[in-house]
Amino acid sequence: MDHISPAIWQFLVKWMTNFALFPPEASTIAPQMDALLFFMVLVSLIGLTIVVLLITSFSILYSKKRHPVAVQVEGSTLLEATWTIIPLGLFLVMFVWGALIYFRVFTPPANAMNIYVVGKQWMWKAEHPGGQHEINALHIPAGRAIQLTLISQDVFHSFSIPAFRVKREAIPGRYTTVWFQATTPGTYHLFCTQYCGTAHSQMVGDIVVLSPEDYRKWLASSTSGASLAQNGERLFASLSCAACHNTRPDARGPSLANVYGSKLPLPSGQTVTADDAYLREAILNPSEHITQGYAPIMPTYQGQVSEEGVIELIEYIKNLNSDYRIQQTLNTTELVPGSEGKTAAQGTVKP
Ligand code: HEC
Ligand SMILES: [Cu+2]
The missing domain is CATH 2.60.40.420 (Cupredoxins -  blue copper proteins)
Known part of the structure; x- marks a missing residue:
């Protein structure tokens, strides 16, 4: 190495140590993703090597110098079947492997x-x-x-x-x-x-x-003093949602307690799960789906609530009890791993 000047050498060493081919693996899924990626890179490299070797050796073996007169070569079923079946098998391995990881990535555990x-x-x-x-x-x-x-x-x-x-x-x-x-x-x-x-x-x-x-x-x-659900409670009051959604027996709107996660009937006879997306639609486009037994009187709140506002309202609805109080103050400081419910809400019950 004495022909490389120390300064350049030092620079190279520093660059190599800071040079990262891959970002760090900092999640549970990362090593699984990388294993699949490495497999695919390996298969591609082997394929590339075979192709390059064949091209080079064939162009030498079958050059015009060696074969001045062209020879007609008939196909070989065995050869063709081999180069079809082996890649097919490899691609199917990638497909199944990739699908398994895909499902893992898009299926959150219940306690997330x-x-x-x-x-x-x-x-x-x-x-x-x-x-x-x-x-x-x-x-x-x-x-x-x-x-x-x-x-x-x-x-x-x-x-x-x-x-x-x-x-x-x-x-x-x-x-x-x-x-x-x-x-x-x-x-x-x-x-x-x-x-x-x-x-x-x-x-x-x-x-x-x-x-x-x-x-x-x-x-x-970094607490702001109020949980998302508590902010939602405030918004619910200031937007006068409570004019129709309340505890009175003659309330004009359906009760929103326990609506989150429940199965609601659609006019078509199918059911829909009242998840975040459903609640968002119910607030912004109420006419899209009318709850059975209620008049289509709910106004749209499109343009009146920001996305953050909708999120707060949803968190509030998620955590309501039947007298429109928040059952749980979402205090994630008291989270015990594995003990959360479907709303990922867990914490102290406050009056
Ligand atoms: C004028 C009365 C009225 C007001 C004000 C009102 N709603 Fe409604 N809401 C209704 C009625 C009636 C329904 C049932 C018919 C329908 O789905 O449109 C309903 C349905 C809903 C649903 C769907 C419930 C289900 O079981 O499908 C949600 C969620 C909801 N409202 C939230 C809100 C929120 C949040 C506000 C305030 C931003 C609000 N509503 C303001 C009357 C009202
Ligand atoms: Cu962007």
């Missing part, structure tokens, strides 16, 4: 903690159930399944965390979800990977993975 993320030109806003609010940052605990419910306020965005091997579109007017479980505390890149206008390249942020202990501290120090 839900965090809402709203994308807009040009920032990411995260809403934690406990009312913590962040911009271009997301603090999460390691070792816990986290589900994100994403929506965009304007154009298409895409929420991507390379270190988690996770990416999901944020679409205007529709909730999408994705989940992951971070394994290693640290700070990781968040990117918008869908070109969304002038400042798209600045729509980046930090995913901060904390130990459960540090996460608890973070939650306590």
